[in-house]
Structures are given as C-alpha cells and as structure tokens.
Amino acid sequence: MRGSGRDSRRRAFRAAAAVTVTAALTLTACGGDEDTGGQRSGEVTVELPDLSGQHLEVAAVWTGAEQENFLRVLDEFEARTGATTSYVPSGDNVSQFVGTKIAGGSPPDVVMVPQPGVLREFAENGWIAPVGDLVQEQLDRNYTQGWQDLGAADGVQYGVYVKAANKSLIWYSTAAFDYAGVQPPETWDDFVDTAWTLWESGTTPMSVGGADGWTLTDWFENIYLSESGGEMYDRLAAHEIPWTDQSVTDALTTLGQLFGEDRLMEGGADGALQTLFPDSVTQTFLDLDSPDAAMVFEADFVGANITDSTDAVIGEDAQVFPFPSVDGGPLPVVSAGDAAVAIAPDGEASEAQEALLAFLASSDAAEIWAEPGGFISPNKSMNMDAYPNDVQRGIAEALIEAGDDFRFDLSDQTPAAFGGTTGQGMWQGLQNFLRNPEDIQGAQEYLESQAADAYGD
Amino acid sequence: MESGKAVIRARPWAVACFLLPALVLLGALVIYPIGYSIQRSLFDASGDTFVGLDNFQEIFSNDSIRHALRNNLIWIVVAPTVATGLGLIFAVLTERIRWATAFKLVVFMPMAISMLAAGIIFRLVYEQDPDRGVANAMLTTVHDTFSGTSTWPDAQPRPDGPLTVQDDGSYLLEQPVTAGTPVLLPLVAVPQPELSDAEPAATAATDPGQVTGTVWMDFTRGGAGAEGVIDPEEKALSGITVEAVRDGEVVAAAKTGDDGTFSLPAEADGAQLRLASDSFTAPYNGAEWLGPDLITPAIIGAYVWMWSGFAMVLIAAGLASVPRETLEAARVDGANEWQVFRRITVPLLGPVLGVVLVTLMINVLKIFDLVYIIAPSSSQADANVLALQLYLSSFGTGADQGVGSAIAVLLLLLVVPVMIVNLRRLRRENKR
Numbered sequence: 001m002r003g004s005g006r007d008s009r010r011r012a013f014r015a016a017a018a019v020t021v022t023a024a025l026t027l028t029a030c031g032g033d034e035d036t037g038g039q040r041s042g043e044v045t046v047e048l049p050d051l052s053g054q055h056l057e058v059a060a061v062w063t064g065a066e067q068e069n070f071l072r073v074l075d076e077f078e079a080r081t082g083a084t085t086s087y088v089p090s091g092d093n094v095s096q097f098v099g100t101k102i103a104g105g106s107p108p109d110v111v112m113v114p115q116p117g118v119l120r121e122f123a124e125n126g127w128i129a130p131v132g133d134l135v136q137e138q139l140d141r142n143y144t145q146g147w148q149d150l151g152a153a154d155g156v157q158y159g160v161y162v163k164a165a166n167k168s169l170i171w172y173s174t175a176a177f178d179y180a181g182v183q184p185p186e187t188w189d190d191f192v193d194t195a196w197t198l199w200e201s202g203t204t205p206m207s208v209g210g211a212d213g214w215t216l217t218d219w220f221e222n223i224y225l226s227e228s229g230g231e232m233y234d235r236l237a238a239h240e241i242p243w244t245d246q247s248v249t250d251a252l253t254t255l256g257q258l259f260g261e262d263r264l265m266e267g268g269a270d271g272a273l274q275t276l277f278p279d280s281v282t283q284t285f286l287d288l289d290s291p292d293a294a295m296v297f298e299a300d301f302v303g304a305n306i307t308d309s310t311d312a313v314i315g316e317d318a319q320v321f322p323f324p325s326v327d328g329g330p331l332p333v334v335s336a337g338d339a340a341v342a343i344a345p346d347g348e349a350s351e352a353q354e355a356l357l358a359f360l361a362s363s364d365a366a367e368i369w370a371e372p373g374g375f376i377s378p379n380k381s382m383n384m385d386a387y388p389n390d391v392q393r394g395i396a397e398a399l400i401e402a403g404d405d406f407r408f409d410l411s412d413q414t415p416a417a418f419g420g421t422t423g424q425g426m427w428q429g430l431q432n433f434l435r436n437p438e439d440i441q442g443a444q445e446y447l448e449s450q451a452a453d454a455y456g457d
Numbered sequence: 458m459e460s461g462k463a464v465i466r467a468r469p470w471a472v473a474c475f476l477l478p479a480l481v482l483l484g485a486l487v488i489y490p491i492g493y494s495i496q497r498s499l500f501d502a503s504g505d506t507f508v509g510l511d512n513f514q515e516i517f518s519n520d521s522i523r524h525a526l527r528n529n530l531i532w533i534v535v536a537p538t539v540a541t542g543l544g545l546i547f548a549v550l551t552e553r554i555r556w557a558t559a560f561k562l563v564v565f566m567p568m569a570i571s572m573l574a575a576g577i578i579f580r581l582v583y584e585q586d587p588d589r590g591v592a593n594a595m596l597t598t599v600h601d602t603f604s605g606t607s608t609w610p611d612a613q614p615r616p617d618g619p620l621t622v623q624d625d626g627s628y629l630l631e632q633p634v635t636a637g638t639p640v641l642l643p644l645v646a647v648p649q650p651e652l653s654d655a656e657p658a659a660t661a662a663t664d665p666g667q668v669t670g671t672v673w674m675d676f677t678r679g680g681a682g683a684e685g686v687i688d689p690e691e692k693a694l695s696g697i698t699v700e701a702v703r704d705g706e707v708v709a710a711a712k713t714g715d716d717g718t719f720s721l722p723a724e725a726d727g728a729q730l731r732l733a734s735d736s737f738t739a740p741y742n743g744a745e746w747l748g749p750d751l752i753t754p755a756i757i758g759a760y761v762w763m764w765s766g767f768a769m770v771l772i773a774a775g776l777a778s779v780p781r782e783t784l785e786a787a788r789v790d791g792a793n794e795w796q797v798f799r800r801i802t803v804p805l806l807g808p809v810l811g812v813v814l815v816t817l818m819i820n821v822l823k824i825f826d827l828v829y830i831i832a833p834s835s836s837q838a839d840a841n842v843l844a845l846q847l848y849l850s851s852f853g854t855g856a857d858q859g860v861g862s863a864i865a866v867l868l869l870l871l872v873v874p875v876m877i878v879n880l881r882r883l884r885r886e887n888k889r
Contacts, residue, residue, distance in 0.1 A: 179678055181677075197680065200676045201645075202649050210835060274745075422837060423837050
C-alpha cells in the first residue's frame, strides 16, 4: 500500500523528532501536571494523518476512574487528528461483546482485549486486522519482542499491548512493619520468617482474598515461575506437562507453608475463602493504626482499591515490594494486560484505526495515560517521570527491567473453562487446596482432571 | 353446555378463529420451547451430533449436578413446609390482635422486594464479621452476654517456646517450677495498639518461700528485643490466672498484677504452671453462615423471610371463610384453644394449606436468584441447585447447552407431578 520511499522518509523524520523529544522531555520533566492540549505540540513521537470527519468507536472493560484516564488519551488523539471518538464499556466478557456486535453489523472500531487466548480466537475468526507499518514502527521502537509476541497470532502481529499489570507485588502496611521492625523480604524463606515475626508482633501477616479464585492462581503462578523457571511455566500453560508433575507438587508445598498456617492468614483458611479480593485490600489498609493484616498480595491495581476505599496514602501508609524469589530462583514477574486490536471483519484496517493503534503504541499516549496514576505501560521508551509517584514508577520500572523475562498470567493463557470459571478448574482446585492444604496430591489430581477436560485431551 | 356443542358442530371455523390467537401464543411461547429443549437435550454441546440419553447420564454421574439435585430435594421439603407453617401461625395469631392489618403488612412486605434485592440484603446479613453481618452481630451479642469476653484473646505462646497450647485452650509450662527462681512465661501475638495502656513488664522478686514469675508480651515494638528475655520496653499482660497443677489437681492459683508478675505460695513448688484458658478464649465470631455447611439453610432462611408473608395472606383469607359457629360449637363443647386449632381450624383450612404448599413447591423448584447471589463463589458448589446448574452449564464458559437442556427437562419432569396434583384439586373444587 505505502511506498517504501515515503516510509523511510517518515522514519528519518521520526528519528529526528525522537531526539528532539528526548531533549524536550529532559527539560520539561516533572512538569507533567499541565493540561495536555497544546502543551505537547512540540513533543510528537508519532506522526498521525489528518482524519477530519472520521469517527472511531473504542470499546474496553474500563469504567470509572480507569475510563476517565483513558478518555484523556482519546481527547489528545482527537486534538491531533481531527477525528472524533466515542467510548463504549464492553463488560467483562469481551469476546461475547464483540461477537454480538459483529453479528449485529456494527462492531466497534478498536477493542481492548485482556487475554492472549481471546486475541488468538479473534484472529482465527477473522474479526481483526493485522497491524500496518505505522503501528509496527511504534511497536519496534517501544516494545520488547516478548510484549509484541503477546499481541501476535500465528506469527502475524494483530494487537498492541497498551496497558500492563504487574502481578508480582506484595503490598504492605507500613504501620504493621514498624510494629514488628521488619524489612521487605527478598526470598521466600525470608518472607515466611517475616510473616512469623509479624505474627509475633501482634498483626496477622497476610490477607488472602480466597473467595476470588483468580487471586489464588496468581499466588501459584508467581511461586511456580520463580521455582521452576519460565520454560516449565510455558509448558504447564500449554498443558505439555501434567498438573501431577513434581514441579507442581513443589510449588504447592511451598505455598502450603503459608496456606497451611491458619495463624498467618486473616480469619484462617476458612475466613480467607470467604474474603473477596476488594475486602482483602480494605482489611489491610482500612484501620491504619491496627490493621487486620499486614500484607496483601496482588497486582498494581491494588493501588486503585486503596485509594478508592481507604484513607491510606500510597507511599506512606501503603508500600509495595516485589514477590520474593523462591528456592534461589529469579524474582518472578507475572504480568497481565490489555491489547488494542482493530476490528475489521473484511480483513483490512482503515487509516483511522491504524492511526489510533499507532498513537496508543506511542510514548506520547503512554505518558498522558500514566499521569493520573493507576496505569502501567509496557512501553520501554516512555519517560518514567510521567508516573505520578515513586510507587507507580517503581512498579513500572520493575516490569520494564524484566525485559522479556516476564511471563503472562498463566490462567489467562489456558482455556477459560480451566483458568477463568467459578467453581471449576484452577480456581476451584486452588480453593480446595486452601481449604485442605495437607492434600497436595488430591489438589493436583483434581487440577489434572479438570485440565484434561478443558484442553480436550 | 348444549348450545356450546351446537356451535362447535355448526361452525367449527369460527371456533378455530377464536382459539387461534391463544393457540399461537401458547404454541410459540410454551409448547415450542419445551419441544425444542427436549430435542436439544438429546444432542451434544455443538448441537450437531445426536447423543441419545448421554446428557442425562452426565447429569446423574456429574458430582456437582448430583449435589444440586440433593439440595433441590432439601429445598422442596423444607422451604414450603416452614414457610406455610409460619404463615399459618401468623394468620391464626393475627386474628386475635388489634393491629392485625399493620402486622400483616409488615410480614407481607418482603414480597414487594425483588429476589435479587433480597439476595443482596441477605448476603450482607450473613457476613462473617459481626461488625457487618446482622446475623452474627445478634449471635455474638447473645453469646457475650452469657459468657463474657477474655482479656487477651490474641495472646499465644511461640510455636517453639517453653509453653505449649493444651486442648482446652490453656497454656502449660511442661518444666516443673521451683520456689525461689522467678519463672518466665512469654507470650506473643498481642496487637500493638492493645498494649498502649499496659505497664512495662517487671522481673518478679526472688523469694525462697514463694513461686514467682512474669507473664508478658515477649516482643519489643520495633523488633529489637530478644526471645525469652524481659527487654526494657516489653509490656506486661495483667489479669491472667496462673495455676499450679500437680497430678491434674490445681494446688494454687494467682492473677498477674499490672506489671505482669504473680506469686504463688510454697505449695506450688515442684508443680507445673498453667495459664488458664479464660483469658485467651478467642472472641466468639458467630456462625459461618456462608460457609459450606450452613449455606443452604441460610439461603432457605432468606426464602422463608420472603414467602411466609405470601402464605400468611392466603391462609388468612381461608381463615376468614371458616364458619364461626363451628368454632363456637367446639368451644361450647369444652374444647380448649389448642384442640380447636388442631381439630377444627387446621382441617377446615386443609384445601388452602394444600394450595399454598403446592404453589410454594413449584416456586422452590425453580429457585435461582437467591442462591446465585447469596452464595460466595467459594461455597457456590455447596449451595448449588438445579436451576443454577442449568444456567452455569448452558451459559458459562465452556457452555454445553445439551446438558443444560437435559437439566431443564429434568426440572420439567419434577414439576409435572406437582402440577397434576394441583390440576386434580382444581377440577374437584370446580365440580363441587
């Protein structure tokens, strides 16, 4: 479609622009609070076509504050291209939403897909279009190969992971750590010792949101990734090794050091099984003087729960440390995220869709998005100063520094019947394990039988 | 009757015209879906392959569906009976009181709330934390009124420390004590804010004629202290009963003072020391309503709360038509109120009670919303009922509408006998 000569000219221009921008950002770093409109006219890292008169509909799961923050990005896109945009919340089940819309003949133009599995499914159905040169260029500049591959199916690049979640974090109450005089642990053994010291000091160490099965799968994934390594993790995700494997036994045994001790969990195992994820956060940070629990494990979005439903200040009352390494393994980095894809049942993305994907993949968009907080970008070339506080910045840096040594949430890679359904598969299997941590073999057999059903072998 | 038959014979097309709209509606909205469900239940998940009765075999071999079936049986026996029983009691009692209408209004009011809203309400009522769940708030209040609360419910010995936890909740020092050597009884895990008013722990005086010692929180705020040593900033645990036990008998007892020290008379020499359990009893936390064991009774409770008002109103209407003279006659004959109720009122109300029971049974068979909303996901499997399983099988991820349809057919088969009973009764009553 596009002449290669024109392309290389653009590339040269953009390289020059990038240098200018780096300089400009160094000068204006920390001035991030100003309104975005005209302020950034000189800091363009992506060349967008004039799209006056065109309209784009964007769908994503975000609502509330997350939606507001994303709308800032769309506003900037409108200002730069002259196109108009509208935003539709898709509800939790994106694939059902898109399927219905396509059947109805009026699909949204760009959709944010959370699971790589769903993205592949869309590609197989021919619902989404491969990215063009404009987007690929942004991807090459701003994304590592690992993050690019997550948006690809059968070697064809379809999507751009515009938003990431770092799921290897443990949030803690600084008051509880002060009482006990402990420091954030770096290894799992330290972590267990720290938990016992916290218990002695009078604060229940962990808050576990076991009523939501997915928090338990994230526990397992972090331990498994650190203990058995990325290669085994990938094989388990693809069900190339059975869940009855010794490596799973080891991970569950490690997890049992925590789940097997009622004293280490708020409410014991029974209480944890009734605790929903948002409650697991609030009971850690609601009472700042005598917290019900000292630590709570989950991704960076815990920050949003803390800000929304407690008085705790992130960075002062609430701090965060990376999930400890297990058995001398590397620090695990388990991530999740949302990929933007262009919906095009006829197989060809329009210029406007291309432009929006390219913009979302650019550092400009990432920086605007990052300013209000509650957002982590996998974009490696964006200016880290755009994050509003040290905690957010630290989380983002940990994710970027991991390079391609991260792994995507295992349960999101498995068939939904196994990795994402209440009352069955991994969710139920790990809840059974939390209820009865002695019975590792029984938990493994259950997981394997469920996996065999879900993968259809 | 005669003229009607004449019309049918004379102008059958006119009859057909009048019946057509009703038949079309009935066919499209009732008969066709039933037929399609039956057909669909004989095909696999994709709907392409005929599998015969395999889906029904799946229903009876799948554990979670069998569990749902069992729960449905509990529901159908317990819920209508309790709701009707309560309705009967309310109806009979409100006949006698002055504010009957107001009372009936209040009992009937839950009927005006949707199942969904009632589910959300009861999800909160059954919360584990007594500060949030009304049910447990009541239980704990009643419990604490009778048994009181303990002073240091969180205090526990270190897992590897000198004290061990006994079955009755007391803490025992295995090593026998000797008079003249102060004993150290370290405990941990008391929340720091609870210690803010406590005095610093003191080392007990050495007195050859007495067994002395200290009970204290062996953890320095900030973590600087050593284990098993009374460090300067460590706080005393006062008011704990220290018992000297020899051969299972308590030979002496004393309470710890404000500085954590205690002294026992010389008889305690050579005995074992035990910290009585009443200081450490964990606060009663109420029942685990949403846990696997109580979840079904708890949801039935919510259902009864909603529907006993319905039963009451129908029964009260029936009661109004019970002839007063019969009751009076019985009373004149010397029957007491209980006998009147048992022998006269209930038999006369029989048909009404039957209608209420059968209506509730049909209603209970399709119970879905309350179970879906009240049960947290970790005990959803234990609360499962057929209608919920139908939904989960048909529309969840990895949906199998074949199995879903099979469950629907099973539900239909379960409702049919109840329907037949109902129809028979109606016909009998019409004949009368």
